[in-house]
Amino acid sequence: MDHEKLAKKAGQLLVIGFNGIKVPQEIRDLIHTYHIGAIILFGRNIGTPKEVLALTTDLQREAKKAGYTHPLLICVDQENGVVRRLGEGATIFPGAMTLGATGNPNHAYNVGVATGNELKALGINWNLAPVLDVNNNPDNPVIGVRSFGESAESVSKFGRASMQGMQEAGIATTLKHFPGHGDTNVDSHLDLPTIPHGLDRLEKIELKPFRECIAEGADTIMTAHVYFPSIETEPGVPATISRKVITGLLREKLKFSGVVTTDCMEMNAILHGVGTEKGAVAALKAGVDYVMISHTLERQVGAIQEILKAVENGELTEEEIDQALQRIHALKEKYLSWEDIPLDDEQEVPETVGSKQHEKIAFEAYKDSVTIVRNKGIFPLTTNNGLRILVVHPDNGTTMQVEDKRYANLSLGEAIKGYQQDADIFQFSSALDEQEIAAIVEKASGYDTVIVGTLTITPSSNQITLVEKLIKEKDSVIVIAMRSPYDYGYLPDVPAYINTYEFTYPALKVAAGAIFGKEEVKGSLPVTVIKRVVGGK
Template identity: 45%
Template sequence: MDISKLTLEQKIGQMFICGFHSLVPDDQIRKLIQDYHLGGVIYFRRNIDELEQVASLSASLQNLAAANEDLPLWIAIDQEGGMVARIDHKKMSRIPGNMSLGATDNPEYSYEVSLISAEEMVQLGINMNFAPCLDVNNNPQNPVIGVRSFGENADKVSEHGAAVIRAFQEKGISAAAKHFPGHGDTSVDSHMGLATVEHDLDRLQQVELKPFIKAIQENVDVIMTAHVIFPAIESEPIPATLSRSVLTGLLREDLTYKGIIVTDCLEMHAIAKFFGVGEGAVKAIEAGSDVVLVSHTLSDQIEAFEAVKSAVLSGRISENTIDRAVERILALKQKRIADLPASDASPVFLERHEKPEVDRLLKEVSLKSVTLVKDQGQLPLNINEQVLVIWPEVRSETQVDEPWTEVVTLGDALAGWMEDVQEIRISAEPDQEEIEKVLIAASSCTQVVLATYTAGSSLPEGQRALAEQLLQQNHSKLIAASTRNPYDLNDIPGIPAYLCCYENTPYFMEALASILAGQSKAEGKLPVSLDESNMVGAN
């Protein structure tokens, strides 16, 4: 991998990771590889079907790059675990998310499950994971991080994050710690707008920056930037992704980071809406980014390539700046993927029941994670009586909220312990008709379990209204269990019993059912703060 043999276009191409929209190489990705010498590809669910298809796709893309006499590709993905996982397949181990792992209070679990995830990704030809998320989620109103964080304690986030990085990189997957310098204390989703973190530098060093400092000590391969404004570091009202003070001054010089800096996607509104994708790419490289991520739209991708090339030819960006970035890129590719075979491969995936050691570990982690926050004599359920379970379904997809194809509802899981389980499925944002249907069914039940689901910053109004009306009915047992963000109790403080699951994935619903039925104890520790007045009687 000799930079002197690369043309300017090839060097610029190495500085881009882009996405496309099919299960096989399409015209979009062929054009980016063949005409623009693309350095890397990012997968989304739109690229995923069978696991053998993913492995074949990875090999086909590498073959395209090799046929174009280009360097091996990074093949990247957001396989964070829990509620953010692009690969949703029954043969893929359902790895817990960060906050679930944080609730175990055991970084060894984070290491062990990440080893499993890395081993499986390698078999699919994936060599970079945009994880772990090292944001310290200390803002209950954060609409985009939430359970993607290990919690609100910077030291614990640092320990768990370092364990994940170590596991990924031991197995040959480049870890990408995100979102530098920290997206945890925001109330705006940077997919949709510009957020600002107002804290002074001393506070940032004590909280937000601490996990990234630990990641640098762990020799993390990649750090991803945040589209968030930090006035304490950058005097101009621009996000960290475009700030030389943040990326060069703080990350490169002050924190002495030597690895790759990659932007978060420039098509997110925080960049595209306020600066434009092409100008955003130029500004990001001027600020100190080595790699630019443009995930979706071919016209935006070409605009960004051409804008960077024009900036170099005009002298706005020096070719020396390009060379320094590409030297770092080549060094990492040499280390991680230089010997990657460019041929079709069949991954040796086993069915879930054929991986007993993985199954045991993931069941253990889920039981160590589910957290009992409050119980005023409601647990366990009487397994000889009927129980009504209310299950909110994820029916729409966002970048961080994706419906699963393999769903085990809480009702499904409880049916393994109780004979008379009735379940009503509602929207995560139920309308009045759905609420009335639930209330009619609940009026004749002595035991009701309300699963809550919040993807954004607060419990949806319909779920809140339903909980309040259930409280007015006379149930011998009324229990709420959050199946994503743990802050739901703050919106329904009158609930007499409350558990946190951090995700609605099968292992966690099975663990929750076991706890509700009195067969297991909830052993998790709350990794974030809730309103203490709501926790009277908490165990």
């Protein structure tokens, strides 16, 4: 057995990440020693568009020097909306539930093409999107608005349109999180969720979007670190390392012949179970092709060593590794060629990134998505007639581990000020307590209208108390749910309520335009919202 050759085969099965906007020496070493197959970029790697292009070019140059037959796959979670990685200079596009609220899959296709064009222009050739989870659990802490909605039919349509749009732009896509992460109330970043449904129900709901997109030419599928007892009989085995799920269900039953990648193997559902390194071997044995280890160098190298050990002791065969590599190479053949990758230093970022045309595509989708759930004659408000407006919203936007903290600054006040310059803004802390609520209610007494931005209300959230107290004191209260449409279930008595499904500035700007009668919005709820019982009421 040629150890060096086998090590390079094992390395090609890894997707790895690193810190910083420049390529660290240890990553260069891994590329040369192990021929690492793919790189994942996070917010920590994203600078200006020029810096991103320089980073991806440098990575490809290193791979070329190392003698790669195909370029590196470079991937990113650009789901858009609340989960996005591109920042300064790139277009802000609507996320999945925002698109679902438009009712028009053409928006998903157009946003898919435009997103793909911007990624490709920056040297990113693989997007870890679209999300095909059907969000039929209002308490899901990790999917929520990352899903197109609660209907398997709608998720199938929008997911297919999004996938095909990105593929049209020449970007490899990923359907995630197989076999479905929508009906959980546990975040697999933190623990192992279980989905107890029988196979009949899974066939009708969770699996339907995957089956339909596989039939339309899916590129890659990402596994969920979720336990499905109706498929996997061994207790506590997540889908990622279950042969019954990956080979039995996905490969054999659903006939998927493309690349299967894991979600990050450093998430707690794996890390605190089988462990990252041993989990890499277990995933490959289950039928996975790409093992994703996003953060830690020691675990990345350790996983390669475990794979080599597994081949040496017969736990894993070289033939199984070769089959995975064939699927990876087929994906690279389809999307990548050294001829298409400029390797020179001083490249200009193509004008497509952050272009006016892309902003227009995004804006049209936002206008069709923002949803007026209730309006008891409270708005449109008239601008500049001496109307005193107070805008109240949380000071931080992230609640999910997968969200990028760089985009957590909420800009609702800024959006309202675009129409009413003298509006006042009050930001409350995430620890909103009774004293802070009393101060806000007292301050509100001096204003004609209070606009409250809410952010993923839970049964114990003091945002409920705040809104209820404001409604008691004032006739004109408008609530804008800046992420979760389910907030309305906790606030059924509010006189005016709008959903934006995300706290991105363009979404909030459109909502502000609707409040002042300057934008006609057409969105409808892609999920059912029922009244929630709070504190025994």
